[in-house]
Amino acid sequence: MKAISDSIKRFDFDDKIQGKAIYTSDYHLECMFYAKTLRSTVPRAKIKNIITPEIPQGYFIVDHRDVPAQNYIPVVFDDQPIFAVDEVNYIGQPILLVVGEKKEIIQKIINSIHIDYEIIEPVLSIEEAEQAKAPYIFKNQPYFVKYEYSKGDLDKCIKKAKKVISDEFRTGYQEQAYLETQSMVAKYDGHTISVYGSMQCPYYIVEALKVALGWEEDRIRVVQMPTGGAFGGKEDYPSIPGVHAALASIKSKHPVQLVFERQEDIQCTTKRHPSLITIESYLDENGTIIARDMYVKLDGGAYAGLSSVVLQRSILSIGGVYDIENLRVRGTVYATNNVVTGAFRGFGGPQAFFAIEMHMENIANQLNLDSVELKRKYFFKQGDLSSTSGEFFDPIVLNVITDKVLKMSDYRNKRTHNDASKFKGVGCSVFFHGCGFTGAGESDLIKPSVRLKKVKEEVELFISSTEIGQGTLTTMRKIVAKVLDIPVAQVAHHYPDTLECPDSGPTVASRTTLIVGRLLQDCALKLKKRWDEESVEIIHHYQYPSHLSWDSKTFQGNAYPDYSWGANVVEVEVDPDTYQVDVKGIWAVFDIGTPIDRKIVQGQIEGGIVQGLGYSLMEVLESRNGKLSQDTFTTYIIPSSLDIPPIMSELVENPSTIGPFGARGLGEMPLVGVAPALASAIQQAIKCKITKIPVIPEDILRGIHK
Amino acid sequence: MVNSFWPMTLSEALDIRKNHNVMIFNGGSDLMVKYRCWSGISVDLPKDILYIGHLNELKSIDINPSEIIIGAAVSYAQFLKDSRLPIEFKHPIEQIGSVAIRNIGTLVGNICNASPAGDTLPMLYALDAKVVIMSTKGQRIVEISDFITGPGSTQLNHDEIVTRIIIPRKTYDRTFYRKVGTRKANAISKVSVFSVADIKESRIDDIRICIGSCGPTVIRVKKIESSIIDLRLSELTLDIDRFLRMYDEKIVPIDDVRSTKIYRSKVACNLIKTFLTKEVIL
Numbered sequence: 001m002k003a004i005s006d007s008i009k010r011f012d013f014d015d016k017i018q019g020k021a022i023y024t025s026d027y028h029l030e031c032m033f034y035a036k037t038l039r040s041t042v043p044r045a046k047i048k049n050i051i052t053p054e055i056p057q058g059y060f061i062v063d064h065r066d067v068p069a070q071n072y073i074p075v076v077f078d079d080q081p082i083f084a085v086d087e088v089n090y091i092g093q094p095i096l097l098v099v100g101e102k103k104e105i106i107q108k109i110i111n112s113i114h115i116d117y118e119i120i121e122p123v124l125s126i127e128e129a130e131q132a133k134a135p136y137i138f139k140n141q142p143y144f145v146k147y148e149y150s151k152g153d154l155d156k157c158i159k160k161a162k163k164v165i166s167d168e169f170r171t172g173y174q175e176q177a178y179l180e181t182q183s184m185v186a187k188y189d190g191h192t193i194s195v196y197g198s199m200q201c202p203y204y205i206v207e208a209l210k211v212a213l214g215w216e217e218d219r220i221r222v223v224q225m226p227t228g229g230a231f232g233g234k235e236d237y238p239s240i241p242g243v244h245a246a247l248a249s250i251k252s253k254h255p256v257q258l259v260f261e262r263q264e265d266i267q268c269t270t271k272r273h274p275s276l277i278t279i280e281s282y283l284d285e286n287g288t289i290i291a292r293d294m295y296v297k298l299d300g301g302a303y304a305g306l307s308s309v310v311l312q313r314s315i316l317s318i319g320g321v322y323d324i325e326n327l328r329v330r331g332t333v334y335a336t337n338n339v340v341t342g343a344f345r346g347f348g349g350p351q352a353f354f355a356i357e358m359h360m361e362n363i364a365n366q367l368n369l370d371s372v373e374l375k376r377k378y379f380f381k382q383g384d385l386s387s388t389s390g391e392f393f394d395p396i397v398l399n400v401i402t403d404k405v406l407k408m409s410d411y412r413n414k415r416t417h418n419d420a421s422k423f424k425g426v427g428c429s430v431f432f433h434g435c436g437f438t439g440a441g442e443s444d445l446i447k448p449s450v451r452l453k454k455v456k457e458e459v460e461l462f463i464s465s466t467e468i469g470q471g472t473l474t475t476m477r478k479i480v481a482k483v484l485d486i487p488v489a490q491v492a493h494h495y496p497d498t499l500e501c502p503d504s505g506p507t508v509a510s511r512t513t514l515i516v517g518r519l520l521q522d523c524a525l526k527l528k529k530r531w532d533e534e535s536v537e538i539i540h541h542y543q544y545p546s547h548l549s550w551d552s553k554t555f556q557g558n559a560y561p562d563y564s565w566g567a568n569v570v571e572v573e574v575d576p577d578t579y580q581v582d583v584k585g586i587w588a589v590f591d592i593g594t595p596i597d598r599k600i601v602q603g604q605i606e607g608g609i610v611q612g613l614g615y616s617l618m619e620v621l622e623s624r625n626g627k628l629s630q631d632t633f634t635t636y637i638i639p640s641s642l643d644i645p646p647i648m649s650e651l652v653e654n655p656s657t658i659g660p661f662g663a664r665g666l667g668e669m670p671l672v673g674v675a676p677a678l679a680s681a682i683q684q685a686i687k688c689k690i691t692k693i694p695v696i697p698e699d700i701l702r703g704i705h706k
Numbered sequence: 707m708v709n710s711f712w713p714m715t716l717s718e719a720l721d722i723r724k725n726h727n728v729m730i731f732n733g734g735s736d737l738m739v740k741y742r743c744w745s746g747i748s749v750d751l752p753k754d755i756l757y758i759g760h761l762n763e764l765k766s767i768d769i770n771p772s773e774i775i776i777g778a779a780v781s782y783a784q785f786l787k788d789s790r791l792p793i794e795f796k797h798p799i800e801q802i803g804s805v806a807i808r809n810i811g812t813l814v815g816n817i818c819n820a821s822p823a824g825d826t827l828p829m830l831y832a833l834d835a836k837v838v839i840m841s842t843k844g845q846r847i848v849e850i851s852d853f854i855t856g857p858g859s860t861q862l863n864h865d866e867i868v869t870r871i872i873i874p875r876k877t878y879d880r881t882f883y884r885k886v887g888t889r890k891a892n893a894i895s896k897v898s899v900f901s902v903a904d905i906k907e908s909r910i911d912d913i914r915i916c917i918g919s920c921g922p923t924v925i926r927v928k929k930i931e932s933s934i935i936d937l938r939l940s941e942l943t944l945d946i947d948r949f950l951r952m953y954d955e956k957i958v959p960i961d962d963v964r965s966t967k968i969y970r971s972k973v974a975c976n977l978i979k980t981f982l983t984k985e986v987i988l
């Protein structure tokens with residue numbers, strides 16, 4: 001490794017490519033039992049009675065009565081039970097487990113359990129939640145949280161304004177579609193419970209086990225297994241199967257494997273939040289945007305989960321990359337009897353950027369201006385105040401990014417020499433992603449630590465950050481090796497095991513390289529000073545940068561510790577017979593500071609763009625009476641390799657002052673900007689307004705023939 | 707638990723079919739999905755199984771001067787690889803499933819499954835294919851349009867096996883195929899159109915238009931076809947809208963998870979129009 005950005009062979013490469021990696025469902029312990037979950041089949045009801053058949057010897061039912069301490073999953077609010085007690089609030093909610101040696105018998109027992117429900121009128125959409133009356137799903141209100149913040153003076157501008165431009169946008173559910181479904185194996189040895197599984201955040205499961213069992217942390221061990229994709233779907237959700245498998249193992253006194261089936265996984269795990277977003281822009285007599293009023297409404301499903309944090313990111317992103325002096329931003333996440341929504345790559349950002357970028361496009365159309373030039377007028381630059389009045393301390397190079405993406409894609413030429421008879425179009429989006437936890441969350445909530453151990457010439461690094469395909473097992477070693485100036489092979493790093501690894505925080509929010517990587521860099525610097533010692537161990541803790549500040553009550557200050565920036569261009573051709581969209585190419589330019597490994601970065605970019613393409617073009621997922629209609633890979637349509645267009649990406653290197661070697665966060669951002677660029681391209685091709693994603697051929701037909 | 711039968715010959719298979727209540731398992735690409743269950747336990751089949759996909763007698767493609775005869779166990783991949791077959795007949799096949807599915811799936815399995823979205827069907831209807839059915843008592847041959855009686859249902863009896871498909875050998879001046887799926891591979895059709903035409907001295911000598919996924923079975927309207935046949939191309943040009951309206955009346959699709967009826971009928975008509983204006987009339 002010469003420079004930190006030079007690619008090296010990934011440390012998880014051989015195992016995964018050669019099929020040697022042991023995933024959780026491959027992990028067979030001696031005398032292992034299986035568990036299967038019995039789930040609610042109705043969106044909202046009181047459970048009147050559960051009629052179980054006679055259970056054969058060696059088989060067990062595990063339900064809320066088997067939770068020794070507290071029956072809830074700790075996330076932000078403690079509203080979600082581990083097992084339903086006397087009511088259910090969504091289809092797929094776990095009621096009990098059947099556990100035993102033979103799957104056939106478990107299935108038979110499950111099939112013969114009968115549940116008597118007393119149906120309660122369910123709340124099934126944002127609109128229904130807005131009208132909902134008691135009894136409420138959550139506390140005494142129809143929503144989980146409601147936020148509002150502002151900048152400048154909106155009311156004054158409304159009076160002054162000469163023109164108002166308003167839009168309403170809708171976005172749908174999205175399923176993470178990780179290759180490996182939710183999977184856990186738990187083993188109780190009479191004293192300690194060990195949970196092995198597919199996950200992003202081992203310490204979330206530790207926390208959930210502490211709540212459920214009431215045990216001290218020294219009796220709890222959580223180990224990440226090689227994980228087949230996560231995308232946010234394994235952030236908070238695995239606490240449920242993790243605790244379930246543990247309870248089953250403790251009761252049956254056997255190791256227990258709990259692996260979800262695909263249909264079960266799609267039906268009952270967390271999804272991306274559907275949204276309904278309105279934006280009003282106020283313009284003066286010169287056509288300058290002087291103020292904006294924006295409202296983000298999300299469907300949170302039946303339990304709060306991470307919805308409040310997702311809503312925060314949504315309302316902190318909705319202003320886009322634009323410096324508008326007067327703003328009011330509101331957001332509400334409603335409680336419904338739909339599937340629980342949660343974390344998904346982008347985390348509230350994709351909805352917001354779709355809305356704000358399409359809105360800018362529409363303003364440009366109304367003013368007869370080029371949309372990219374209109375956007376450029378308002379681009380944030382170094383020293384500006386963000387929508388929450390936090391200063392941008394680092395250089396912002398949006399003009400460089402945009403120029404580059406326009407040039408690469410020949411945007412200007414394609415945009416202006418557009419043959420209207422051909423149904424062709426090209427669109428551009430500009431966006432950011434706030435890296436790390438909201439505000440001062442890194443220091444107030446997470447308090448991450450890392451550990452380095454040196455024995456003779458060998459170094460081992462210990463963090464709880466997981467390898468979920470994004471390269472953690474490679475990039476973290478590179479950072480440590482580079483600081484210590486030793487070969488990367490001399491640094492060991494294994495899948496996290498909470499017995500050994502301090503809590504470096506969850507593997508979310510594009511924070512691992514930025515925050516954990518920087519901690520390791522600083523920790524390695526300390527180690528370097530003591531390199532002469534035979535064996536050393538150093539634990540290093542996070543400190544919030546002193547130039548940043550955040551008030552979580554008023555939403556004022558630096559909303560994120562750092563930002564990554566990007567722009568996309570998408571070119572499309574719409575088939576005049578079938579209204580299918582053929583994506584000709586996607587161009588992407590990002591400022592992620594210094595890339596820690598170019599090949600891994602390229603992988604994240606292309607994967608994120610493909611996931612964004614699915615989100616905006618084909619991944620239709622709808623709830624009908626509380627049940628998701630597309631719950632198999634036959635009906636839930638993700639892009640196949642033939643659907644992936646050529647993707648051309650480049651980086652603009654503008655080193656961060658926060659991250660290790662100048663790196664910023666990357667994991668989520670490539671997904672965020674695809675939808676608006678694609679929808680703008682389609683809008684140009686078919687000459688009618690796109691207000692909803694995914695944009696499917698059926699909608700294009702409807703639009704054209706309106 | 708169910709029993710599985712692995713016959714060594716077709717006649718053994720026919721005996722088993724006669725004496726046991728069995729389900730025929732060819733490539734299995736429909737059956738394994740239909741009866742899938744919790745992974746790790748064996749497939750939840752409702753009946754005993756008769757495997758036929760391995761029988762050599764059913765694995766050949768025979769071509770004589772008047773017919774193309776395709777054995778029941780011929781996979782899509784084998785069909786695509788056969789250089790004697792016309793390329794036009796391969797277009798629908800090369801868009802089915804993905805490489806893996808084309809390696810195990812069979813044309814006869816697709817017919818017997820009788821899904822309204824079966825992608826071999828519009829072509830086989832257009833080509834007037836016949837289905838050869840055998841039992842221990844002998845063999846009968848029926849038109850594909852008679853063989854399939856509705857979504858998922860055929861006129862196959864309990865003791866019978868489909869052994870081959872016969873496609874009358876004929877060349878066509880124009881062929882057209884469009885599959886409209888939810889994505890570019892591994893997609894179930896929302897609409898598909900397969901059509902052929904023959905033109906002799908600026909007159910339409912033969913035309914067949916078949917529409918898939920827009921009704922309980924493939925739509926082929928012989929009445930409209932016969933009113934187009936014998937027209938001069940110039941006459942067809944003038945009358946195109948009338949014919950399209952006639953098709954529009956006959957195409958009555960449904961709304962489902964994959965698409966809407968409005969979309970299906972509009973797209974089917976667009977594709978027929980494109981076939982007529984861009985392929986037939988030129």
Ligand SMILES: Cc1cc2nc3c(=O)[nH]c(=O)nc-3n(C[C@H](O)[C@H](O)[C@H](O)COP(=O)(O)OP(=O)(O)OC[C@H]3O[C@@H](n4cnc5c(N)ncnc54)[C@H](O)[C@@H]3O)c2cc1C
Nearest residue numbers: 732733734735736737802803811812815816818824825868
């Ligand atoms: C991922 C995937 C993608 C797919 N994509 C497509 C697609 O694009 N287009 C499409 O049309 N289909 C598609 N299919 C469906 C399927 O592959 C086809 O219908 C295939 O042709 C079925 O053939 P088979 O031999 O595998 O059938 P089987 O599963 O073996 O049988 C299907 C049915 O036919 C009966 N049967 C089979 N052979 C005989 C016989 N000789 N006599 C009497 N009855 C018989 C069986 O009993 C069963 O009811 C797809 C399936 C999968 C899993």
